[in-house]
Amino acid sequence: MTSPRRSGLGTNQEAVRRHNLGTLLRHLHGAGHMSRAELTSLMGLNRSTIAGLVAELESLGVSERAVPVGNVRQGAGRPSAGVRIAADGPYVVAVDLGVDRAVVARVGLGGRVLQRAQAPVHGEGEAWQVGSSVAALIRSVVADVPPVAPLVGIGISVPGMVRRSDGLIRLAPNLEWHDVSFGGIVLAALGLDIPVSLANDADLGALAEHRRGAGVGIDDLIYVSGNVGVGAGIITGGRRFEGAAGYAGEVGHLRFNPQGRPCHCGNRGCWETEVGAHAIAEAISCPADKVAQLDEVLEGFREPTPGLRDTGTALGQGLASIVNVFNPQVVVLGGYFRTLFPLVRAEVVAGLAERTLPAPLESVTLALPGLGSDSTLLGAAEIALEPLFVDPVAALGSALLDVRTALAG
Amino acid sequence: MTSPRRSGLGTNQEAVRRHNLGTLLRHLHGAGHMSRAELTSLMGLNRSTIAGLVAELESLGVSERAVPVGNVRQGAGRPSAGVRIAADGPYVVAVDLGVDRAVVARVGLGGRVLQRAQAPVHGEGEAWQVGSSVAALIRSVVADVPPVAPLVGIGISVPGMVRRSDGLIRLAPNLEWHDVSFGGIVLAALGLDIPVSLANDADLGALAEHRRGAGVGIDDLIYVSGNVGVGAGIITGGRRFEGAAGYAGEVGHLRFNPQGRPCHCGNRGCWETEVGAHAIAEAISCPADKVAQLDEVLEGFREPTPGLRDTGTALGQGLASIVNVFNPQVVVLGGYFRTLFPLVRAEVVAGLAERTLPAPLESVTLALPGLGSDSTLLGAAEIALEPLFVDPVAALGSALLDVRTALAG
DNA sequence: CCGTACCGATCACTCGCACAACAATTCTCG
DNA sequence: CGAGAATTGTTGTGCGAGTGATCGGTACGG
Numbered sequence: 001m002t003s004p005r006r007s008g009l010g011t012n013q014e015a016v017r018r019h020n021l022g023t024l025l026r027h028l029h030g031a032g033h034m035s036r037a038e039l040t041s042l043m044g045l046n047r048s049t050i051a052g053l054v055a056e057l058e059s060l061g062v063s064e065r066a067v068p069v070g071n072v073r074q075g076a077g078r079p080s081a082g083v084r085i086a087a088d089g090p091y092v093v094a095v096d097l098g099v100d101r102a103v104v105a106r107v108g109l110g111g112r113v114l115q116r117a118q119a120p121v122h123g124e125g126e127a128w129q130v131g132s133s134v135a136a137l138i139r140s141v142v143a144d145v146p147p148v149a150p151l152v153g154i155g156i157s158v159p160g161m162v163r164r165s166d167g168l169i170r171l172a173p174n175l176e177w178h179d180v181s182f183g184g185i186v187l188a189a190l191g192l193d194i195p196v197s198l199a200n201d202a203d204l205g206a207l208a209e210h211r212r213g214a215g216v217g218i219d220d221l222i223y224v225s226g227n228v229g230v231g232a233g234i235i236t237g238g239r240r241f242e243g244a245a246g247y248a249g250e251v252g253h254l255r256f257n258p259q260g261r262p263c264h265c266g267n268r269g270c271w272e273t274e275v276g277a278h279a280i281a282e283a284i285s286c287p288a289d290k291v292a293q294l295d296e297v298l299e300g301f302r303e304p305t306p307g308l309r310d311t312g313t314a315l316g317q318g319l320a321s322i323v324n325v326f327n328p329q330v331v332v333l334g335g336y337f338r339t340l341f342p343l344v345r346a347e348v349v350a351g352l353a354e355r356t357l358p359a360p361l362e363s364v365t366l367a368l369p370g371l372g373s374d375s376t377l378l379g380a381a382e383i384a385l386e387p388l389f390v391d392p393v394a395a396l397g398s399a400l401l402d403v404r405t406a407l408a409g
Numbered sequence: 410m411t412s413p414r415r416s417g418l419g420t421n422q423e424a425v426r427r428h429n430l431g432t433l434l435r436h437l438h439g440a441g442h443m444s445r446a447e448l449t450s451l452m453g454l455n456r457s458t459i460a461g462l463v464a465e466l467e468s469l470g471v472s473e474r475a476v477p478v479g480n481v482r483q484g485a486g487r488p489s490a491g492v493r494i495a496a497d498g499p500y501v502v503a504v505d506l507g508v509d510r511a512v513v514a515r516v517g518l519g520g521r522v523l524q525r526a527q528a529p530v531h532g533e534g535e536a537w538q539v540g541s542s543v544a545a546l547i548r549s550v551v552a553d554v555p556p557v558a559p560l561v562g563i564g565i566s567v568p569g570m571v572r573r574s575d576g577l578i579r580l581a582p583n584l585e586w587h588d589v590s591f592g593g594i595v596l597a598a599l600g601l602d603i604p605v606s607l608a609n610d611a612d613l614g615a616l617a618e619h620r621r622g623a624g625v626g627i628d629d630l631i632y633v634s635g636n637v638g639v640g641a642g643i644i645t646g647g648r649r650f651e652g653a654a655g656y657a658g659e660v661g662h663l664r665f666n667p668q669g670r671p672c673h674c675g676n677r678g679c680w681e682t683e684v685g686a687h688a689i690a691e692a693i694s695c696p697a698d699k700v701a702q703l704d705e706v707l708e709g710f711r712e713p714t715p716g717l718r719d720t721g722t723a724l725g726q727g728l729a730s731i732v733n734v735f736n737p738q739v740v741v742l743g744g745y746f747r748t749l750f751p752l753v754r755a756e757v758v759a760g761l762a763e764r765t766l767p768a769p770l771e772s773v774t775l776a777l778p779g780l781g782s783d784s785t786l787l788g789a790a791e792i793a794l795e796p797l798f799v800d801p802v803a804a805l806g807s808a809l810l811d812v813r814t815a816l817a818g
Numbered sequence: 819c820c821g822t823a824c825c826g827a828t829c830a831c832t833c834g835c836a837c838a839a840c841a842a843t844t845c846t847c848g
Numbered sequence: 849c850g851a852g853a854a855t856t857g858t859t860g861t862g863c864g865a866g867t868g869a870t871c872g873g874t875a876c877g878g
Contacts, residue, residue, distance in 0.1 A: 247768050254730050
């Protein structure tokens with residue numbers, strides 16, 4: 001479900017055109033609306049070349065002309081005609097699979113959420129049950145999509161380890177899933193056969209924050225997601241760090257306190273036993289059945305408890321290992337850390353400074369997600385959109401038109 | 410001293426030619442000797458195109474025709490004329506700066522070591538003293554280079570943290586250097602002005618093992634270097650993982666045992682206090698003044714001592730964190746681990762299996778360096794050669810001809 | 819011994835981008 | 849208020865890079 005990696009191939013002219021068209025669309029996707037003049041300077045190509053590429057995108061129905069937008073005019077000269085994302089252009093379906101709920105959205109280019117729906121899913125539900133719930137949500141978000149708009153694919157964020165080669169969910173501890181082909185289940189429930197991409201939620205959070213959130217323009221960032229488990233998504237050099245099989249970023253099981261609590265992985269004192277949802281809940285004496293609503297509970301606090309302060313210190317100290325090892329420019333704190341961090345910022349920063357080496361410490365910043373709780377959902381949209389940026393013509397050629405009819409038939 | 414990162418630029422025809430010429434040379438560098446037919450299928454380009462590129466490389470003096478090499482003929486047909494690296498072609502100078510000695514080599518394309526020299530350097534020597542020793546070694550390895558052979562640049566492997574933006578050595582604990590511009594020092598001692606690239610030794614070990622050692626064809630590997638400190642070099646997706654400023658891979662300070670020995674970084678129980686050279690020396694009761702010769706001492710053992718077994722277990726358990734976080738396909742054990750690992754293989758494997766998550770564990774392999782103790786030296790050569798693969802014409806255009814005269818004048 | 823297979827060399831062809839000239843539009847300065 | 853400067857879109861031309869077909873050369877195999 002993911003394209004194989006490129007080898008040391010040569011480049012021919014066809015590839016040049018594909019690459020340039022895809023890069024132009026990537027820029028448009030990033031900015032949403034821009035002038036041809038901006039594109040010219042960004043891509044370093046000739047004006048005429050940009051004009052040709054823009055014309056091709058328009059004929060593909062991806063972009064449309066816009067009036068010379070009345071933004072700040074910085075100088076003399078003929079105003080540059082705008083290029084903007086077409087209203088009925090290509091879109092994807094993004095699925096954010098959580099432990100207790102699923103969020104589904106129809107997302108267009110530019111990361112615009114066009115429709116959204118969500119529903120609770122049972123914690124220990126069978127995969128096929130969850131799959132049919134998700135399929136129902138997908139049907140609802142595409143209920144009033146215009147027939148001319150092409151569906152490029154589906155992206156799914158999973159709270160677990162996803163094998164890159166085929167998108168198989170190897171292990172989702174909190175869903176109690178082992179080796180589930182969730183992409184196939186959803187497609188079967190829909191009766192469709194379109195591209196489906198799956199990836200780990202933290203990886204997708206990192207991707208979305210890099211493209212549209214707190215990490216725009218930052219090529220080396222880490223998104224640390226605090227939920228029941230703790231995971232990290234890594235962006236390096238502007239690319240996703242996936243590892244050999246797609247499992248990279250399992251920072252939750254870093255050795256933190258060999259005398260600590262037992263972890264479900266079989267060891268003791270893994271970092272996530274000190275800063276995961278259960279540890280946070282314990283620090284604020286939150287009853288076990290309210291751990292799923294930990295966000296709301298945490299928001300009730302104006303001052304941290306001593307237990308929370310300790311959790312904050314542990315969070316900072318664990319982040320120190322991550323910063324030492326990855327040397328990121330920004331660390332984005334997602335999941336429950338998003339509400340925890342503002343409460344115990346001082347302790348986190350102190351724990352980080354205490355254990356990080358001077359050189360990597362001086363260039364790192366801690367940040368909250370710029371996309372709030374939508375990071376993973378928008379990350380799922382990004383991986384589904386990706387084929388458009390590699391080869392727009394091919395991706396649109398294989399996209400699905402008139403989804404409502406296809407779903408009805 | 411390192412080229413800036415590429416942004417989302419477009420591709421023009423000039424870039425295509427550069428890229429194809431560089432890619433062809435990269436293949437030739439990897440295989441040393443190949444037929445045009447192989448190049449055709451590897452790069453996916455037309456025969457005529459390959460012929461044109463090969464002709465250009467020949468006119469640049471980089472490659473030369475070889476007789477249809479008498480290797481295994483797999484089928485009928487006219488034998489494909491060979492392409493091989495030119496005898497008097499471009500070369501680089503590689504420097505492996507160790508704690509107690511420096512190795513300098515003249516290295517040609519294909520990673521061939523053409524000349525080599527080494528000398529002891531004082532542990533706490535001033536940087537300029539070490540620089541002039543290295544300069545003398547460089548003079549000796551280029552003493553009988555033919556005048557027509559161009560010198561592309563110098564690559565230096567450093568046992569410390571190197572800032573990527575300018576090659577500044579931020580910290581080399583065992584040399585007791587802070588913020589040393591060693592590249593500039595060496596150039597000044599030589600009286601030359603040519604490109605110098607510096608990088609961390611573990612990073613370069615990883616690069617060399619990926620290109621020419623135990624990791625050929627492996628796109629996700631980690632080279633863990635055990636010396637006085639412990640560091641890691643990471644290759645992901647076939648690229649170096651450097652982090653925002655170049656400091657990525659500092660695994661030696663991963664938290665291992667919070668009640669453990671104090672580390673020079675100010676914390677307690679960092680992993681390198683358990684598996685670094687001093688810990689190994691302690692495990693075998695090696696006197697402190699022989700730590701520099703730990704390799705030879707270790708080679709004297711046929712059976713591991715109980716202390717070494719414990720070190721092996723700690724090594725495996727620490728590697729587990731690395732495997733969980735990076736999900737590599739291969740972990741190469743360099744430095745002192747190269748002699749330690751065969752002694753305590755069982756303990757390392759057991760420690761790794763005990764603490765690694767099942768999914769990343771199933772795809773990882775432990776390996777010894779395919780290049781022996783030359784990994785870092787050849788990695789230094791690789792970064793110096795890199796400009797040739799990005800743009801052969803430009804790199805050769807700015808290369809230095811007739812080095813002997815330039816050094817004399 | 820001859821047919822087949824494979825490779826190198828050559829040349830016309832296609833395609834994509836760069837360049838130059840011109841038109842359109844706005845700003846600025848006198 | 850008007851002319852020139854500045855910037856951008858448009859169009860046609862040219863260059864360069866890779867493609868594809870053809871021919872000739874060399875080896876293998878029956």
